[in-house]
Amino acid sequence: MPLHADQRPLIVSRTGEALTKSAWDTAWQRFIRAALKDGTITDDERFSLHDLKRKGITDYKGTRHEKQEGSGHRSAGMMDVYDLSLPVVKSSEE
Known part of the structure; x- marks a missing residue:
């Protein structure tokens, strides 16, 4: 892992590598579905x-x-x- 912050990815996978666009999109959709399911946000607040x-x-x-x-x-x-x-x-x- 690079020592300098400007050389490190902001969001990483479990292995410490930069998260791919596909993995990020999947994680975001899981996050939103969970927020909807537990009532944190409504469909109108998505x-x-x-x-x-x-x-x-x-x-x-x-x-x-x-x-x-x-x-x-x-x-x-x-x-x-x-x-x-x-x-x-x-x-x-x-």
Whole structure:
């Protein structure tokens, strides 16, 4: 296993190897089915991995540029898809 964190996979299999896309998709579906079965979420509350990314980007308190950098998106246009925060405008009373 590499000593430097930037050289290690974030999610690993039981053997310590990087999890394959197929294994990750299977694990995610098991996770969601279990959450539905035990009542943690309802069918209407079901969410995807992209929903988690959207939530993280939207909730982050940084600037739009910081959000784009942190999310790894190359184009500012992708932020229109992932950043669902409402623009803050000054009140007409100010």
